[in-house]
Amino acid sequence: MLTSNSIIQRDSEVLVAEAAEDLIMVSIATGYYYGLSAVGRKIWDAIEHPKKVSDLIDDLRASYNVSPSSCEEQTLSFLESLLAEGLLKVNDSSAA
DSSP, X not given: OOOXXXXXXXXXXXXXXXXXTXXXXXXXXXXXEEEEOHHHHHXXXXXXXXXXXXXXXXXXXXXXXXXXXXHHHHHHHHHHHHHHXXXXXXXXXXXX
């Protein structure tokens, strides 16, 4: 499970292409396709290099009018989805 102290990075084994305002992603490992738009794309761009989840949440809060608790909850939920799909790497031992 990810926490605000986890250090994350997108998996380098994911191919990405732009489609207008959206991103289309393909997992090399699974062959599955994914699409991201708006906030999801902003998060994906932000985690190109290792980033602490709490720093990502702070960046999102600076860009969007959202409460701290809601931002943390929604960001962690989205990141957990990416992790479950094998699109995200955790670079520390804070995830179980």
